[in-house]
Amino acid sequence: MKLYLNTDLAQRYADAGLLEQERLRAKDIYRELTAAGEASPDWGVTGWLHCEEAAMQRAQIAEKAKEIRENADVFVLVGVGGSNQAARAMIEALDTTGPQILYAGNTLSAWELARTLQKLEGKSVYINVIAKNFETLEPGSHFRVLRRWMSERYTPEEMARRVVLTGTYGSRLEEIAKENGYLFLSFPERIGGRYSAFSPVSLLALAVAGLDVEAFVAGGSAMEAELAAEQGGIAAEYAALRSALGQKDYAIEMLAAFEPRLFWAQSWWKQLFGESEGKDHKGLFPATMTNSEDLHSMGQYMQEGRRILIETFLMVDDPGAELRVQPDKAFGDRFDYLDGMDFANINRAAEKATIQAHDAGGVPCIQLRLPRLDEETYGRMYYFFMMACAVSGKLLGVDPFDQNGVEEYKRSMFSALGKPKN
Ligand code: PA5
Secondary structure, eight states, X not given: OOOEEEOHHHHTTSOHHHHHHHHHHHHHHHHHHHHOGGGSTTGGGOTTSSHHHHSOOHHHHHHHHHHHHHHOSEEEEEOOGGGTXXXXXXXXXXXXXXXXXXXXXXXXOHHHHHHHHHHHTTSOEEEXXXXXXXXXXXXXXXXXXXXXXXXXXXXXXXXXHHEEEEEOTTSHHHHHHHHHTOEEEEOOTTOOGXXXXXXXXXXXXXXXXXXXXXXXXXXXHHHHHHHHHTTTHHHHHHHHHHHHHHTTTOOEEEEEESXXXXXXXXXXXXXXXXXXXXXXXXXXXXXXXXXXXXGGTHHHHHHHSOSOEEEEEEEESOOSOOOBOOOOGGGOOSOGGGTTOBHHHHHHHHHHHHHHHHHHTTOOEEEEEESOSSHHHHHHHHHHHHHHHHHHHHHXXXXXXXXXXXXXXXXHHHHHHTOOOO
């Protein structure tokens, strides 16, 4: 089912002529990105454009996932940034089955890793290490620790079944897989981490969690077709509006959701836009709110703080559960006005009221409606945001596919840790 973008409220804050110009530019950029094929200067980084092509090795993944689901108590997903966020966002939000899924390779905290190891004790463990070029410190260091932990408990033959590595062909990770007989999955060379949702980077974890990989890829493909039929459609529209507002005094985009289980999807979005656009001192700063909790903190700032914020509401039509407030006259708690009401309606009323209040308070409010939270919708949503982000970055005049800025801190960290220079 389709996603709906409503920009009516936010458009009032943009300069109408500029918005029209950005719409035309956004459509041109969309056409260039999608049409040029190998002749395109972006060819080397746009392997994500066709979901079906990105979602390679599906039969192999399904077979391995079956084995893992039959044998594992715990599946550890080792990766950071684009190498774990898309899968985690779905696993944490949808109804999963199968082994417990833990995350590693995404922190350097001793406490976190020690706690993860404690959780593995006495369990049947499988791991998937995902690292595009296998140079990132977090997954590399955690793989060492997990490898040692596993080798003390399993024979080399047993280890070979329990370790899956995902990286680029020709990387050291592929060599390690060959040397040890581990299954190796492709991290496609032409896909960057934060655009890798439909590739094997995510697919094994989704399948291990019992999620419907085919429905997910079909959702992405459906959005791909919809945008193609409408020359960028809602992705181009969202990008154009962000650009027109960004050229005024707006500096921050708040992605607000009233379903807490969208927390990791918001985190995925933050990484996608932050790493793609924050360059040359440009870009809207991506921030997130989980409501209604954050209405009791950041809600104050949204309503009355500096008018530098735009807000995008990630709304869900189907609440996924029905729960009513039971009448309780005798108790006298003064909440009788809620008697018989469904929490879905109460939550929706809070969402509507927040949009009205923030709009009245001078915040351009965009609404993105998702029909329900399932695999297909995540597929549509990921593709929508990835395309919007690529177009938006190009409207801004930055390269949405590189991340030179994250190398800065690494230089001094590696020198402090004594890493030899290549
Ligand atoms: O989007 C990106 O490219 C990054 O966020 C990477 O995914 C992240 O830095 C992890 O990289 P790697 O898979 O090489 O360890």
